[in-house]
Amino acid sequence: MFQQSVSVTEILRGHAEWIGDQQAVVLVEDVAEARQDALTYSQLDHDARRVAATLLERVAPGERVLLAYPSGTEFVRAFLGCLYAGIVAVPAPLPAGGNHYMKRTTGIAIDTGATTVLTGSAQLPAVEAWLEGQGWSHITPLATDAIELADADDWALPHIGADTPALIQYTSGTTTDPKGVVITHGNLVSNAGALWEATGAHEGVRSGGWAPLYHDMGVGQLMLPLLSGGTCVLIAPMVFLKRPHVWLELISRYRLELSAAPNFAYELCVQQTTDEQLARLDLSGWRWALNGAEPINLLTLEQFRAKFSAVGYRATTTCPVYGLAEATVYVSGIGEAAPAARSVDAVLLEKDEFVPLGEAEKHADAHELVSCGPVRDYAIRIVDADSREVLPEGRIGEIWLRGNSVGSGYWRNEAESRRVFDVETACGDGGYVRTGDLGVLYEDELYVTGRIAETLEVGGRRFYPHHLEREVAALLPKAVAVGAAIKVGGPVGSVVLVQELRGRYGRERLAEIAEQIRACLHRRLGSALGGVVLVRRGAVRRTTSGKVRRVEMRELFLDGALEPLYSDLSPAADPAAPLIA
Known part of the structure; x- marks a missing residue:
């Protein structure tokens, strides 16, 4: 076949x-x-x-x-x-x-x-x-x-x-x-x-x-x-997008066995499906709920399973996947098994080390990473993006892939095709595509940690923007929507969070929200925190699959093209601040 x-x-x-x-x-x-x-x-x-x-x-x-x-x-x-x-x-x-x-x-x-x-x-x-x-x-x-x-x-x-x-x-x-x-x-x-x-x-x-x-x-x-x-x-x-529960009704009424969506779609279903809508569902025939196209949030997986288990949704239905357009789409996934997740040391993660913590070692600063399963149909290497050295298990690097699903290159873009497709490792092993994604192989399963172009290299430390954004979302779940953590400034730089709000607030409450966010992120970033910009719902640019366009948000911020409801920025991070000679 x-x-x-x-x-x-x-x-x-x-x-x-x-x-x-x-x-x-x-x-x-x-x-x-x-x-x-x-x-x-x-x-x-x-x-x-x-x-x-x-x-x-x-x-x-x-x-x-x-x-x-x-x-x-x-x-x-x-x-x-x-x-x-x-x-x-x-x-x-x-x-x-x-x-x-x-x-x-x-x-x-x-x-x-x-x-x-x-x-x-x-x-x-x-x-x-x-x-x-x-x-x-x-x-x-x-x-x-x-x-x-x-x-x-x-x-x-x-x-x-x-x-x-x-x-x-x-x-x-x-x-x-x-x-x-x-x-x-x-x-x-x-x-x-x-x-x-x-x-x-x-x-x-x-x-x-x-x-x-x-x-x-x-x-x-x-x-x-x-x-x-x-x-x-x-x-x-x-x-x-108008009525998220209709997707679940489609799966229920037409007995779909496989359906795929980005992480944000599962979040919307958890947030917006009413008890009356829930009662009409039968998700017992759904065998593979593919979740991909953006960093997968373990909390979303758990909340979705908890909410819909009463109507037949099983833990083994959840199928975290990894894919990209350069490899047609699908690269790896779990299959019919409960997804694995690891609590890893956040400080070591900043140093590109993937160190799982035991139950007794878990603490508030640990990060939960979800496995995207084994990579079966590709040769996979985790590579240092600069030296092209292949990294051992437990080290985070760029994901490189080789296989029959990998496209033949970019249309009319020879320079970028040479950079990304049919590349060789330092030891001369060739035919790979560079994904631009960071990840790690651990016990033969792939954990994707983020995008190279979006990581926040500040003061010799590497921060993942979605980790910072999720901390704020967990802190103020009723007040904030999607956020974009971006780096501004020179080589040392600082981090600014552009944060959408749910609802309307007076200036006093906006100041309180900004201060709460600042305190939350300062604990993680220290002096690297440049400030907070609060914006209306819909101001943070996203792709069609729900991924935050952080590079574009950085450009909008630096160009002064955002229309903030409230901003709290240090002078070094404020693009409107006068330069001091």
Whole structure:
């Protein structure tokens, strides 16, 4: 099923022949009323051939086509139509609904040089307005549900192999501008196989959720059931964001066995699911609750299990995972076993040493780190990012990976591809991709500690921003939302916390909150604390998967582009303070 020598097209054509009447993709428009749009494997194959034949009248194999759809069956038709045609699909957010999405899709269109954008008839006016606003008459928009598509029998299978590019998958842009990773048919098949083996999934697995299909997590969640002959059930991301419990209702009503989401999604479900909504759920069929795409919080895992255990959720359902766009998506995970967590010495962690504490040794300054399980389908090395020396177990360094799921490089970015892909360790062991993530192998399991570009190197010590942010969240859970810990200043530097607040407060209360945060962080950072900036909800920039864009927040802070409700900064950290000669 997951032979690396075959293409996605070959596998799906086989499904159309052998299990053609089985549902392949279901878009649920209303969970309560079970209103849905569904495609069987035969219908999906038929429609993909029609889209492919239509595209080949306009676009040559190997060229790029932008896909600007909401999550749903129309996206899947277009995506597979590109793959059937040997054309490179470029999933992107709809260029509407906010400057962030417009900017991201505009950058992707420029980077790929796409001359065609596929969309739906309902989204066509917004796409046309975007193209007109950019002055791009060279890009043709096509609404695949409105134009006359070619006959399915007009399609002829082009030469498509495991090495044929399938899509350009853009990184989330947490620490840099998004980069397009070239993902082949073989990468997609291999990665689905890795997730299949790790979870122990079966043929016909039911998977799905709300992850956007232009995001690597969404693509991974789609490909596993499609390539294994299962069913993928989807809801729109905005439905989840407005009513998080609907995601759980989807899992309950459609008996989904696997569903993936970032850590923040589980937090929202804990915070916002009412007792009445909880009573309607049956999560006993959920076998793999994948949690990834940002540092995993042990407290979130425990709170989620405690809240939903009454409706069938099991400790073994929780599946912390690690992945990244450069490796298609999935790298490691726990499977059906209760996740492991280690309390480690915080002071030694600052020195890149992973030292678990025994029960008698635990103290308030310990950090809880969650295992992302064994790495099965890759060669993995933990490497000193500067010297490229391979580090022993227990030492924290950059995670390097080698395997069949690793993409072939960044699109039209040779310099960055040379820096990141096909790199060698100091001893000459090559073929690795540098992840930019810090982690450690301990007892054959991977613990991810943070991102190199986001760590706070201050006074010879390394702080992880999410640890500081979580301390503040634990201190003031009702008052604060998401925060961003950033470094400002020169080589010595100091740390500033940009902190969102829940609700409205008078100036006196804002001052009290700032002082409480300052006292909390001063205990950890000492003289390295530069101050606190309190901002409105939504001011902290995040990626589509919920990761805090700390590098961008630092730039906004230094540019004076934030609009603080209250700030308490030392002169050395205040970008508006006059320089003293």
